[in-house]
Amino acid sequence: MKNSSDTSSASLGAQIMIASELGSAFAICVVLGYFAGNWLDGMLKSGPYGVVGGLMLGMCLGLALVVKRSNQLDKRTPMVKSGSSQESDEPSDEG
Numbered sequence: 001m002k003n004s005s006d007t008s009s010a011s012l013g014a015q016i017m018i019a020s021e022l023g024s025a026f027a028i029c030v031v032l033g034y035f036a037g038n039w040l041d042g043m044l045k046s047g048p049y050g051v052v053g054g055l056m057l058g059m060c061l062g063l064a065l066v067v068k069r070s071n072q073l074d075k076r077t078p079m080v081k082s083g084s085s086q087e088s089d090e091p092s093d094e095g
Contacts, residue, residue: 022069026062033058 037054041047 018073022066025065025069026059029062029065030055030058033061 033054033056034051035054036057037051040050040054044050
């Protein structure tokens with residue numbers, strides 16, 4: 001028999017895994033953007049512009065990847081209804 005602390009720790013572990021996955025995906029995109037920009041600077045002798053552009057591109061791609069992945073996770077996760085949302089919005093005739 002599982003108690004509530006077992007399920008909360010499993011849920012916490014899953015949340016930590018998801019957060020580390022999203023964070024590492026973002027970091028990898030930024031680092032790859034840096035190296036691509038640095039390589040481009042070496043080829044074109046353009047100074048820091050390739051690195052800046054590569055970092056910006058890496059951040060944009062990383063953010064897009066994180067948003068896409070989090071939307072996929074939101075679609076898989078069932079919605080939990082709270083007790084207050086199930087109550088009627090109509091005023092009661094008590095009193």
